[in-house]
Amino acid sequence: xxxxHKYGLHKYGWIAWTSARSHVAYLxxxxxxxxxxxxxxxxxxxxxxVTYSETQAxxxxxxxxxxxxxxxxxxxxxxxxxxxxAQEVDQDVRTGALAVQLIRPMSYPLYRLWSSLGxxxxxxxxxxxxxxxxxxxxxxxxxxxxxxxxxxxxxxxxAFILDFLMMFLIGLGAxxxxxxxxxxxxxxxxxxxxxxxxxxxxxxxxxWQPILRNLPFATIIYAPARxxxxxxxxxxxxxxxxxxxxxxxLAIGVQWVYRIAVQRIHANGG
Amino acid sequence: MEVKxxxxxxxxxxxxxxxxxxxxxxLNWHAHLEYRGAFLSQLIAMLLxxxxxxxxxxxxxxxFPVLRGWTVQDVVTLWAIAAAGFxxxxxxxGNALQLATLITQGQLDVWMLYxxxxxxxLLLGRMNATSWGDLLFGYGVYLGFVHPDLVHFVWFVGLTxxxxxxxxxxxxxxGSLSFYLGNASAxxxxxxxxxxSFSTYPGTLFEGGIKLLLYTLIPAGFVAYLPIEALRSLSWxxxxxxxxxSIAVLGVGIGVFYHGLRRxxxxxxxxxxx
Numbered sequence: 001x002x003x004x005h006k007y008g009l010h011k012y013g014w015i016a017w018t019s020a021r022s023h024v025a026y027l028x029x030x031x032x033x034x035x036x037x038x039x040x041x042x043x044x045x046x047x048x049x050v051t052y053s054e055t056q057a058x059x060x061x062x063x064x065x066x067x068x069x070x071x072x073x074x075x076x077x078x079x080x081x082x083x084x085x086a087q088e089v090d091q092d093v094r095t096g097a098l099a100v101q102l103i104r105p106m107s108y109p110l111y112r113l114w115s116s117l118g119x120x121x122x123x124x125x126x127x128x129x130x131x132x133x134x135x136x137x138x139x140x141x142x143x144x145x146x147x148x149x150x151x152x153x154x155x156x157x158x159a160f161i162l163d164f165l166m167m168f169l170i171g172l173g174a175x176x177x178x179x180x181x182x183x184x185x186x187x188x189x190x191x192x193x194x195x196x197x198x199x200x201x202x203x204x205x206x207x208w209q210p211i212l213r214n215l216p217f218a219t220i221i222y223a224p225a226r227x228x229x230x231x232x233x234x235x236x237x238x239x240x241x242x243x244x245x246x247x248x249x250l251a252i253g254v255q256w257v258y259r260i261a262v263q264r265i266h267a268n269g270g
Numbered sequence: 271m272e273v274k275x276x277x278x279x280x281x282x283x284x285x286x287x288x289x290x291x292x293x294x295x296x297l298n299w300h301a302h303l304e305y306r307g308a309f310l311s312q313l314i315a316m317l318l319x320x321x322x323x324x325x326x327x328x329x330x331x332x333x334f335p336v337l338r339g340w341t342v343q344d345v346v347t348l349w350a351i352a353a354a355g356f357x358x359x360x361x362x363x364g365n366a367l368q369l370a371t372l373i374t375q376g377q378l379d380v381w382m383l384y385x386x387x388x389x390x391x392l393l394l395g396r397m398n399a400t401s402w403g404d405l406l407f408g409y410g411v412y413l414g415f416v417h418p419d420l421v422h423f424v425w426f427v428g429l430t431x432x433x434x435x436x437x438x439x440x441x442x443x444x445g446s447l448s449f450y451l452g453n454a455s456a457x458x459x460x461x462x463x464x465x466x467s468f469s470t471y472p473g474t475l476f477e478g479g480i481k482l483l484l485y486t487l488i489p490a491g492f493v494a495y496l497p498i499e500a501l502r503s504l505s506w507x508x509x510x511x512x513x514x515x516s517i518a519v520l521g522v523g524i525g526v527f528y529h530g531l532r533r534x535x536x537x538x539x540x541x542x543x544x
Contacts (some may be wrong), residue, residue: 042480043467050337051334054336179430181312182315182318186318189318193326198326199326
């Protein structure tokens with residue numbers, strides 16, 4: 001604790017806590033999203049139920065039907081719990097609010113990171129709770145071990161941080177671009193398609209799979225969901241290694257771009 | 271003897287309305303072009319979004335070539351027809367998507383002052399920029415991916431027009447909930463979302479009670495099944511049912527709007543329209 005105070009890290013914990021608490025207040029929004037989850041999970045259930053039945057397969061890409069639906073329940077919960085980081089950073093840049101943030105005794109990227117983590121933890125937990133109930137009703141439970149849960153809970157926050165770093169980089173684009181909405185959309189759609197949101201990587205053409213596994217998109221969506229339904233230490237170590245490398249590259253990228261971007265700030269007035 | 275003047279009167283009214291619609295489309299188009307960059311980026315974003323879904327289906331069908339008799343060509347046709355129908359509906363009648371908010375905020379007042387029939391005039395008031403992306407995508411992907419002959423293309427144009435009418439009716443229906451429930455924007459959006467989701471997956475996936483739902487409360491069956499079957503085999507019966515469904519949804523939407531309008535209370539809102 002004293003180490004946290006020494007380096008001033010305790011304040012970021014408070015930022016995350018405050019953000020989480022403020023989002024617990026918006027339970028109505030989560031309830032409104034329940035219909036979304038019911039519809040989308042039901043459609044996925046039908047799609048895969050028909051696919052399994054037509055191919056007469058017990059497993060596709062190593063997934064049973066129940067595992068497939070639980071996999072999709074994790075990926076959907078992750079996708080719809082994503083905070084609007086890029087849009088918020090974009091707004092801070094355009095409105096000049098970033099200049100105000102800079103005079104505060106804290107790092108702006110770290111402030112945004114912890115605030116987004118607080119929000120995302122709440123939103124993911126609530127969405128996952130709803131979708132888990134639905135998956136249970138649709139296909140029943142799948143075997144989950146304590147080790148599997150432990151591995152999932154290690155990989156998940158790193159995936160959230162990686163997603164944050166990508167979105168933060170896009171948000172910083174507001175220093176140079178007229179509009180970052182297009183970039184946000186392109187990123188989110190690449191994440192959906194190449195990250196395994198709609199279909200696990202095992203079902204992509206075999207020649208694509210090694211490439212997709214090493215892209216940052218897979219470490220954000222596919223990796224945690226895959227570990228949840230198929231937890232093995234070997235996979236977990238490989239995923240953590242990929243996440244570590246991606247984290248390092250993105251963190252250096254964010255620091256570099258942020259340093260250049262901050263030099264472009266011109267504050268006037270008093 | 272009396273029928274002829276009535277027909278002439280109806281034709282004259284229709285032509286008058288078409289003139290008004292053309293003027294609104296031109297006006298809204300120019301308004302969007304004032305913010306050319308934002309308009310183009312929204313349009314391209316929607317194109318990319320839809321293309322991502324087509325990429326997903328191409329990948330899916332690469333692995334599983336047939337799904338209950340449907341091939342990738344059928345699913346691409348489904349996306350083309352749903353996107354073109356939705357795009358056509360809201361590129362012209364963009365205010366249909368805003369109806370819940372307009373009612374809640376008492377913004378119908380200003381539209382009631384015009385010497386025009388309220389609903390068809392009000393719907394023209396706004397153009398939805400992303401709908402142009404949908405419209406372009408729908409026709410582009412149908413021509414570029416499915417390569418139809420002239421007959422299929424003519425059927426496609428007819429069916430997308432019917433589906434556009436259905437989407438207008440559905441948006442009016444969901445938006446009109448605000449007359450009864452107060453601020454129904456969130457509910458209206460969720461209902462519309464359910465409709466769009468079911469409209470973009472093969473209709474053959476669903477059966478039993480859900481199928482009944484897809485021809486009543488969430489009329490996605492008229493988008494995701496009937497028109498595709500109509501186009502696959504140039505089946506008149508499926509085409510006629512698509513048109514009947516569209517007219518029914520449009521009729522229900524109009525009926526609910528005017529029924530709800532009796533409950534409408536002015537917002538005493540001061541508003542200027544440029």
